[in-house]
Amino acid sequence: xxxxxxxxxxxxxxxxxxxxxxxxxxxxxxxxxxxxxxxxxxxxxxxxxxxxxxxxxxxxxxxxxxxxxxxxxxxxxxxxxxxxxxxxxxxxxxxxxxxxxx
Numbered sequence: 070x071x072x073x074x075x076x077x078x079x080x081x082x083x084x085x086x087x088x089x090x091x092x093x094x095x096x097x098x099x100x101x102x103x104x105x106x107x108x109x110x111x112x113x114x115x116x117x118x119x120x121x122x123x124x125x126x127x128x129x130x131x132x133x134x135x136x137x138x139x140x141x142x143x144x145x146x147x148x149x150x151x152x153x154x155x156x157x158x159x160x161x162x163x164x165x166x167x168x169x170x171x
Contacts, residue, residue, distance in 0.1 A: 080106065080116035087123050103132050107139045114145050121153035128161030130154065 083106055090098040103120070110116035117136055124132035133154035140150045151170070158167035 080110050080113060080119060083109075084116075084119045084123060087120075091123075091127050099129075103135065107135065111139070111143060114140075117145065118149055118153075121150050125153040125156035125160060128157055130157040130161055130163065130166070133157035 083102060087099060087102055087106075090102065106120055107117065117139055121133055121136035124130070124136060133150070133156075137147060137150040137154050139145075140147045155167050155170045158164070158170065
């Protein structure tokens, strides 16, 4: 949290915070931070990819879908977010949906 306060212009402390919230099973905090991160770094493709990576690693397909939609809306490459969306479905054991997306 201190890194986030000291470096509000950097996305990595906020991604790290998401992983901490995940470890604490604080879904409300994950949802809140997920809502603000794309807004605050809307044109930073690396930040959007890191959010997608978080979604893929933790099996949060709703976040991965948000990342894909954000990339499409801001005319960013969508291949990475699309793969992360599929990975999030696999991580959350939604294999049929993952197959539909491929």
